[in-house]
Amino acid sequence: MRSLFQAQARFQARARFQARARRTGGTAHVPDAPPPGTLVRGALVLAVLVPGALTSCSAGPDDVPAEPAEPAPAREAATEQYTAAMDDVLVALDQSVPGVAWTAKDRFPFVTEQPDGECVLFLAESLGEGDLYEPSNGLADLAAGLDPVLQEHGFDPLSDVTHAENGGDASVTATDSAGWELRVSAYPPLVGLSGPVESDECAGS
Numbered sequence: 001m002r003s004l005f006q007a008q009a010r011f012q013a014r015a016r017f018q019a020r021a022r023r024t025g026g027t028a029h030v031p032d033a034p035p036p037g038t039l040v041r042g043a044l045v046l047a048v049l050v051p052g053a054l055t056s057c058s059a060g061p062d063d064v065p066a067e068p069a070e071p072a073p074a075r076e077a078a079t080e081q082y083t084a085a086m087d088d089v090l091v092a093l094d095q096s097v098p099g100v101a102w103t104a105k106d107r108f109p110f111v112t113e114q115p116d117g118e119c120v121l122f123l124a125e126s127l128g129e130g131d132l133y134e135p136s137n138g139l140a141d142l143a144a145g146l147d148p149v150l151q152e153h154g155f156d157p158l159s160d161v162t163h164a165e166n167g168g169d170a171s172v173t174a175t176d177s178a179g180w181e182l183r184v185s186a187y188p189p190l191v192g193l194s195g196p197v198e199s200d201e202c203a204g205s
Helices: 002-024 038-049 075-096 142-152
Strands: 101-104 110-113 119-129 170-175 181-185 190-196
Touching (some): 075 101, 075 142, 075 181, 075 190, 142 170
Antiparallel strands (some): 101 119, 119 190
16 A cells, blocks of 8 residues: 555645646756556555445445245144234224124134245134125225224235236235235135244244
8 A cells, every 4th residue: 555655745746746747948957657557456445445445335225135024833822812902803894884793704714834845823713794896995094994993913015906817806914024015805805814834834944
């Protein structure tokens, strides 16, 4: 790095001598120019001695690493935690659309191992009797009643309404940081909750 500063000083001194000679019409001794490549080598040395000096200003938002997902909870803990969330969601649905009566399906809960090895607990699913779509403005109005409940249980707000490609159904979803998902569908009215768990029932757990 010292060689870089010395080379720059000699270059500046040479320029001052040339300017003085032009003003006086005479000649002046001009120090030798730095050897070819000195400034380039000095710059390379600086880049080596100060890692990231040439790239630190170019980092953008895409360079920030994504936060890792929370580890899957044990099945027993997840059952207790998310059953409470499901119960509160059903109460909120009753208040938001009182004309729909919900009945829990018997085959829940159960665990399945996904093709990628993830162990998923399908905790609960309830079938509604009545019209959920029209009274809730195509499910769009459900967020007013469900979002506060979801927030209490660590879920994000409900998504926008999505429609099946064939136009046969509409649904909204909400997820939490552990990868659990609540889904509410219109045709037929269904509300279900599922997510990853650690369980001996899956070979990869």
